[in-house]
Amino acid sequence: MEITTGWYLVLGALLFVIGGTGLLIRRNPLVMLMCVELMLNGVNLTFVAFAQRLNDIGGQTVVFFVLVVAAAEVVVGLGLVVAILRRQPGTTADDLSALKG
Amino acid sequence: MxxxxxxxxxxxxxxxxxxxxxxxxxxxxxxxxxxxxxxxxxxxxxxxxxxxxxxxxxxxxxxxxxxxxxxxxxxxxxxxxxNLELSILPVQRWAALTFGAGSLAVLTAFIVNVREPVTGAESVGGIATGSENVRLLARSLFSDYVYAFELTSLLLVIAVIGAVVLARKPKDTEMVSSDSERSI
Known part of the structure; x- marks a missing residue:
């Protein structure tokens, strides 16, 4: 059998949906950030599959930028988590409603 | 293949x-x-x-x-x-699972139904293998996407400054807490 682009798209969709579901059901802010990474990786896989299929390097360039943005997002997100958990140890995403004004 | x-x-x-x-x-x-x-x-x-x-x-x-x-x-x-069972909103878990199953079904049905998901024309630039792949990626990055590349450097600087500012131990809150301890 032949592995076509569709197989990679289905795998990317699976990773994206698993990450999104995890983001909704988990309460630990650190695990929620990891789920965002899962979603980004699903999309990366889709980009690389299209780059291969269309014989275009642009898809791989976009993945490069996604990596940079993911690194920046994790740095700022973890900074926020450290700042919040230092104030209120053992807090979960449900307890963070104090920011709603 | x-x-x-x-x-x-x-x-x-x-x-x-x-x-x-x-x-x-x-x-x-x-x-x-x-x-x-x-x-x-x-x-x-x-x-x-x-x-x-x-x-x-x-x-x-x-x-x-x-x-x-x-x-x-x-x-x-x-x-x-x-504890994964501990949940303030029990309905949220079912809503999340429904969302996951629904979006997965839509995406998979779409990809499987559309026999050929790619409709665009193939690029002429190519996506060579081996070290040629790195060369093509670098050429694309430093010619077509050079402004985006410069902007990512700005983004990284902002992220570093933001992380330092956020994770620094806040001085004023320390003073407040020590003041309140003294008053107690």
């Missing part, structure tokens, strides 16, 4: 890791499962001739981002097991 055995083994690794991330009770286990998924995706990248991205995936994601996660987990001491 991609070997089906490679694809299915790497997919199994990816999906096992992904389920591990969202189902593990201990955040440390979640982080290690994330490493597993990232390695599986790196294998998929190699299978699709994206060698540079596979290397960067291992170095940046598994080497830097997950280590940062583990570092924060250890620093804050939140590596205690979390």
């Amino acid at each position: 991609v070997d089906p055995i490679v694809f299915f083994i790497a997919s199994a690794i990816c999906l096992t890791g992904a389920f591990g991330v969202i189902l593990a009770r201990n955040p440390v286990h979640s982080a290690l499962m994330l490493v597993m998924t990232l390695f599986g995706i790196a294998v998929q990248f190699v299978a699709q001739e994206a060698h540079f991205l596979a290397a960067v995936q291992v170095i940046v994601y598994a080497g830097a981002i997950v280590v940062l996660f583990l570092f924060v987990i250890m620093l804050l001491g939140v590596d205690k097991a979390q």
Whole structure:
């Protein structure tokens, strides 16, 4: 059998949906950030599959930028988590409603 | 063409890791499962001739981002097991599962139904393999996308400054707490 682009798209969709579901059901802010990474990786896989299929390097360039943005997002997100958990140890995403004004 | 055995083994690794991330009770286990998924995706990248991205995936994601996660987990001491059943909104879990199943069904049905998901014309630039792949990626990055590249450097500087400002121990709150202790 032949592995076509569709197989990679289905795998990317699976990773994206698993990450999104995890983001909704988990309460630990650190695990929620990891789920965002899962979603980004699903999309990366889709980009690389299209780059291969269309014989275009642009898809791989976009993945490069996604990596940079993911690194920046994790740095700022973890900074926020450290700042919040230092104030209120053992807090979960449900307890963070104090920011709603 | 991609070997089906490679694809299915790497997919199994990816999906096992992904389920591990969202189902593990201990955040440390979640982080290690994330490493597993990232390695599986790196294998998929190699299978699709994206060698540079596979290397960067291992170095940046598994080497830097997950280590940062583990570092924060250890620093804050939140590596205690979390009770997954404990939920303030029990309906949220079912809503999330419905969302997941629904969007997966829509996406998969779309991809499977559309026999040929790619409708655009093929590029003439090419996506050469081996070291030629790195050269093409660099040429694209430093010619077509050079402004975006410069903007990412700005983004990284902002992220570093933001992380330092956010994670710094706030001086004024310390003073407030010591004042309140004194008054008590």
